[in-house]
Amino acid sequence: MTCVRPRRAARRTSRSANDSTALQALARAGYVASGVLHLLLGWLAVRLAFGSSGGNADQQGALRELADAPGGALLLWLTAVGFAGLALWQLTEAVAGVPGTDKAKQVGARAKAAAKAVLYGVLAGTAVRVATGSSGGGSEEGLTADLMRAPAGRWLVAVVGLVIVGVGVFHVVKGWRKSFRDDLRATGGGGVGQAVVRLGQVGYMAKGIALGVLGGLFVAAAVTADPEKAGGLDDALRTIREQPFGVVLLVATGLGIAAYGVYSFARARYARL
Structure with a gap:
């Protein structure tokens, strides 16, 4: 009691x-x-x-x-x-x-x-x-190296990576299904409301892709026991650039992240609090 x-x-x-x-x-x-x-x-x-x-x-x-x-x-x-x-x-x-x-x-x-x-x-x-x-x-690589030296450290790094990947997938699904609308009181009327929804959709999916790549770097570090393979968002974006058509992919990702930023301004007004 x-x-x-x-x-x-x-x-x-x-x-x-x-x-x-x-x-x-x-x-x-x-x-x-x-x-x-x-x-x-x-x-x-x-x-x-x-x-x-x-x-x-x-x-x-x-x-x-x-x-x-x-x-x-x-x-x-x-x-x-x-x-x-x-x-x-x-x-x-x-x-x-x-x-x-x-x-x-x-x-x-x-x-x-x-x-x-x-x-x-x-x-x-x-x-x-x-x-x-x-x-x-410290750097992400240094923090990952410290974590790897802990008991079952590689497993811990892998779990961190998988959690980040899971968050990334969650963002992509949330954007695709437009379920982020549940976080809003309203999105205005007509074209204004539709614009907010589109910005949120593109923004969530772009952010999710970046997070998915980031989580993948942690998993790769755990699998190879090489903390240098881990990194932060900067490393994830550089990994995207290194892929085929990487410049186009990274520009699209950057514009998508910026769209999430504009959506956040709308969320400041319409968020359910």
């Missing part, structure tokens, strides 16, 4: 925070920040397709591009606040439960919200590190 009461109190507090206008406004700002990030990622991917070697085509590289823009320092801090607000909002759903979700599906929905809270929290931290000039963190 003594454990149940604090748990219920935590859920009530989380639900109250989740319903607050201020936190919802911060969450919507987080979707705007996500839109900016994906637009920059798309731009970096297109540049990479045509042989640009300036900066990495990943989240940190995109934030550094933002830092170099006029008023970049302020924009970075606003981005960090937006991502932090979105992380906190997802955390309240992980604790209190996801409204409109069947009881049988609540465990999965809350786990998904918790994972998103971690993701957005990491993005907020990355924005802060870039804003303060701190490099922070």
Whole structure:
């Protein structure tokens, strides 16, 4: 009984925070920040397709591009606040439960919200590190090498890779089936609504393809016991470029990621919160 009461109190507090206008406004700002990030990622991917070697085509590289823009320092801090607000909002759903979700599906929905809270929290931290000039963190290859040295390390790396591939497939299916519409209150009327749906469809599928390649790199690293085969989003995009018709494929992927960015702006307005 003594454990149940604090748990219920935590859920009530989380639900109250989740319903607050201020936190919802911060969450919507987080979707705007996500839109900016994906637009920059798309731009970096297109540049990479045509042989640009300036900066990495990943989240940190995109934030550094933002830092170099006029008023970049302020924009970075606003981005960090937006991502932090979105992380906190997802955390309240992980604790209190996801409204409109069947009881049988609540465990999965809350786990998904918790994972998103971690993701957005990491993005907020990355924005802060870039804003303060701190490099922070190691390379994906170094982190993978450390993980491989752990007991059953190769299996752990393989599992990480398969999870990322699974997330990529989920994004592709979500885009193909247009099930992301369930995340929105409405998408406007007529052509405007259809435009938002098309942007979401293309964006989810492009992002899913990039994630699938990224996960494949981790699996390859585990199979070959070579952490150098692992990498981040930049490595995944470079792998796409190395394929037959790679330039065309990478440009299409970059434009798709940018489309996801524009969709995120629409989601900031229409998201169900």
